[in-house]
Amino acid sequence: MSLNLLGLNRSQFEALCTNMGEKPFRARQMMRWMHQSGVADFDLMTDVSRNFRERMATSAEIAAPQVLRDTTAPDGTRKWLFDVGTGNAIEAVYIPEGDPDDEAPAEQAAPRRYRGTLCISSQAGCALECSFCSTGRQGFNRNLSAAEIVGQLWHASRSLSATLSVERPITNVVMMGMGEPLANFDNVVAAMQLMLDEHAYGISRRRLTLSTSGIVPAMDRLREACPVALAVSLHAPNDALRDQLVPINRKYPIRQLLDACVRYIEKAPRDFVTFEYVMLAGVNDSVAQARELVKTVKPVPCKINLIPFNSFPDSGYTRSSGPAIAAFRDVLAQAGLTTTVRRTRGETIDAACGQLAGQVRDKTRRVQRRIGEVRA
Numbered sequence: 001m002s003l004n005l006l007g008l009n010r011s012q013f014e015a016l017c018t019n020m021g022e023k024p025f026r027a028r029q030m031m032r033w034m035h036q037s038g039v040a041d042f043d044l045m046t047d048v049s050r051n052f053r054e055r056m057a058t059s060a061e062i063a064a065p066q067v068l069r070d071t072t073a074p075d076g077t078r079k080w081l082f083d084v085g086t087g088n089a090i091e092a093v094y095i096p097e098g099d100p101d102d103e104a105p106a107e108q109a110a111p112r113r114y115r116g117t118l119c120i121s122s123q124a125g126c127a128l129e130c131s132f133c134s135t136g137r138q139g140f141n142r143n144l145s146a147a148e149i150v151g152q153l154w155h156a157s158r159s160l161s162a163t164l165s166v167e168r169p170i171t172n173v174v175m176m177g178m179g180e181p182l183a184n185f186d187n188v189v190a191a192m193q194l195m196l197d198e199h200a201y202g203i204s205r206r207r208l209t210l211s212t213s214g215i216v217p218a219m220d221r222l223r224e225a226c227p228v229a230l231a232v233s234l235h236a237p238n239d240a241l242r243d244q245l246v247p248i249n250r251k252y253p254i255r256q257l258l259d260a261c262v263r264y265i266e267k268a269p270r271d272f273v274t275f276e277y278v279m280l281a282g283v284n285d286s287v288a289q290a291r292e293l294v295k296t297v298k299p300v301p302c303k304i305n306l307i308p309f310n311s312f313p314d315s316g317y318t319r320s321s322g323p324a325i326a327a328f329r330d331v332l333a334q335a336g337l338t339t340t341v342r343r344t345r346g347e348t349i350d351a352a353c354g355q356l357a358g359q360v361r362d363k364t365r366r367v368q369r370r371i372g373e374v375r376a
């Protein structure tokens, strides 16, 4: 299999050029062609010598995962299903806000200012088994390579540029699709370095968000290797409940997680962490739990994002009612916590948070084990 250039960060690409007897700046030139102009054909890179282009073409390729399905919802949300081989598929979702024809400065047209967010996947499946997550239910198959992670952004940018009038259709990236990004650390960091690189996507650290269920040692490593905006999936105000909903909590309980958040903020591009909290009816959505949550998060400068649960077949959970979510939010807001309720987007195409199912061949045979348990 030839080397896929989409996954090389700048230093890796420069090393490749040097090894091939070329100047390192060739890497920057080719990166701009690939990532900024969406070019996949070496022949189109006209400012690179023909000889070098030909040598590259024989040893390397520029290839995003193959698209199996491309669906757009009435609200403009668009979802791609990508084939990543051996029966595995992953998903990426584009969520536009504001008017794509209105790129006026924020102060002139704040409410309508365009923002395009791409939510991308980091693994085929996920090993962490959060009880309310459809990706977790499918089990884990494998980590995505850096090229497969960046390939989602490359393909989405290219496709959107062909149909939208905006110069940069994707202004924000969130690592919130399928998988636990910190469980695929090296590939995710290499991919994020490309997203941040001015010769590639040039996304600012504040507009690149990684969401984690709380793998504490990896949060410390991320702080050193590639600090970006951080979202942490909290979902419960105490360990007893979080142990049930987010099983990684048994290894890294809330106290340790919050300490890691405080350490992270020292180097982070934003001076707060966003806590995600999925609203599950009758499970974690009472007013008493909201009050407990206020006390729990006190040590961490934070914002809270309440996510109405997105259901999937046989989930066993239901979404909290509108009034329950509002009452929960009010308790947090009255305690001075900035709290938002995530608008559900793209529901008609199953593109909402936690619904990204793709299709994963579970190597761990967890599905079979579960079926066995049910039958026993």
Ligand code: SAH
Pocket: 130, 132, 133, 134, 175, 176, 177, 178, 179, 180, 181, 211, 212, 213, 232, 233, 276, 277, 278, 307, 308, 309, 310, 311, 353, 354, 355
């Ligand atoms: N593995 C990472 C990132 C991917 S999940 C993490 O867990 O943070 C992105 C977000 O969607 C997480 O906050 C996750 O808890 C949430 N989520 C998962 N399933 C969901 C569902 N069915 N409804 C709403 N949110 C869900």
Ligand code: SF4
Pocket: 126, 127, 128, 129, 130, 133, 134, 135, 136, 137, 177, 178, 179, 180, 213, 233
């Ligand atoms: Fe994995 Fe995140 Fe789903 Fe938990 S919520 S199973 S960590 S993808």
